[in-house]
Amino acid sequence: MxxxxxxxxxxxxxxxxxxxxxxxxxxxxxxxxIVGATMFIEMLLGxxxxxxxxxxxxxxxxxxxxxxxxxxxxxxxxxVKNILGLVCMVVFNFLxxxxxxxxxxxxxxxxxxxxxxxxxxxxxxxxxxLQSSLHDMNLSLTPVFGGLLxxxxxxxxxxxxxxxxxxxxxx
Amino acid sequence: MNASENSSTRIRLHRIKVVSQIAxxxxxxxxxxxxxxxxLFARWSSPQLLTPHGVLMLAYHxxxxxxxxxxxxxxxxxxxxxIFAADTIRHIKILGALWVIGWMVLTxxxxxxxxxxxxxxxxxxxxxxPNGSQAVMVSHHTYRFGFFNFDFGTGIDLGGLLAGTVxxxxxxxxxxxxxxxxxxxxxx
Numbered sequence: 562m563x564x565x566x567x568x569x570x571x572x573x574x575x576x577x578x579x580x581x582x583x584x585x586x587x588x589x590x591x592x593x594x595i596v597g598a599t600m601f602i603e604m605l606l607g608x609x610x611x612x613x614x615x616x617x618x619x620x621x622x623x624x625x626x627x628x629x630x631x632x633x634x635x636x637x638x639x640x641v642k643n644i645l646g647l648v649c650m651v652v653f654n655f656l657x658x659x660x661x662x663x664x665x666x667x668x669x670x671x672x673x674x675x676x677x678x679x680x681x682x683x684x685x686x687x688x689x690x691l692q693s694s695l696h697d698m699n700l701s702l703t704p705v706f707g708g709l710l711x712x713x714x715x716x717x718x719x720x721x722x723x724x725x726x727x728x729x730x731x732x
Numbered sequence: 733m734n735a736s737e738n739s740s741t742r743i744r745l746h747r748i749k750v751v752s753q754i755a756x757x758x759x760x761x762x763x764x765x766x767x768x769x770x771x772l773f774a775r776w777s778s779p780q781l782l783t784p785h786g787v788l789m790l791a792y793h794x795x796x797x798x799x800x801x802x803x804x805x806x807x808x809x810x811x812x813x814x815i816f817a818a819d820t821i822r823h824i825k826i827l828g829a830l831w832v833i834g835w836m837v838l839t840x841x842x843x844x845x846x847x848x849x850x851x852x853x854x855x856x857x858x859x860x861x862p863n864g865s866q867a868v869m870v871s872h873h874t875y876r877f878g879f880f881n882f883d884f885g886t887g888i889d890l891g892g893l894l895a896g897t898v899x900x901x902x903x904x905x906x907x908x909x910x911x912x913x914x915x916x917x918x919x920x
Binding site for chain 1: 740741744745747748751752755803810815816824895898901902904905906908909911912915916
């Protein structure tokens with residue numbers, strides 16, 4: 562029985578599984594990115610080519626037909642929120658590209674995770690600003706907790722990674 | 733050299749322990765507050781609780797309580813210094829799954845609660861319109877887009893579903909990574 566030969570095979574199977582799942586997620590993310598970016602550009606330029614009859618929801622009672630109908634301050638915040646959403650999707654894609662490459666616990670993975678946590682909190686802060694300036698507030702605190710917890714878990718993972726690195730040096 | 737590295741490891745572990753302890757206490761307080769609030773103030777005998785919406789909201793409440801309990805357990809694992817242990821990753825997986833379940837329950841509750849009365853039909857039925865005129869219902873797709881917050885015209889925020897699925901997926905990747913490391917350590 563060659564016991565040592567079994568684990569690498571198993572490890573390869575595991576890595577392949579991770580790579581396949583990450584590729585699927587990445588492709589889905591790219592699809593959502595394209596749909597989101599198309600909608601955003603259509604709303605921005607007032608086109609109705611792909612999504613006719615749609616509305617932009619800022620809050621429960623403030624729904625706009627076109628981005629240009631918004632007051633300038635609301636428009637600016639909406640613009641930032643959408644660009645942030647797209648940037649976060651790009652970072653999300655980077656994270657899953659690392660997983661696809663078999664890099665699971667590197668400093669970059671943690672950096673991207675942390676970025677996504679901050680993204681969630683900033684997104685919520687923009688929503689808060691948007692809705693409070695319209696005096697039409699209906700927000701849940703869940704994204705803030707989610708963001709804080711992602712940042713926390715990323716920090717713990719980072720510390721764990723550094724400890725492992727130090728222990729590998731201390732042979 | 734080795735001593736300084738060991739001490740820095742110890743400092744890191746101590747830092748994790750302290751922060752996890754604080755987080756654990758905070759989550760524990762929120763959990764106790766939620767549990768106490770629901771036990772003291774919920775109208776258990778209310779007939780509204782027996783409606784589908786009431787049952788779904790109760791289910792959502794239970795999911796939230798289990799969610800906080802899982803966070804408590806996760807921080808306890810971190811406090812013990814078990815950062816990449818199987819149990820720790822299992823808690824993260826359960827948290828993601830609970831997120832998805834909560835999203836499903838809330839979405840169902842939303843559709844049960846809002847039976848969507850067509851204004852045109854109700855206005856016609858009530859005879860509120862002048863003779864010769866007829867109300868017409870016009871529906872529009874709404875667009876909501878942000879990071880983990882989008883509906884793409886479906887009226888359902890799909891971000892919650894995606895967030896939960898991603899948490900489960902990342903936890904699964906971490907678990908696979910942990911197993912690979914363990915197997916590599918065995919193959920020396």
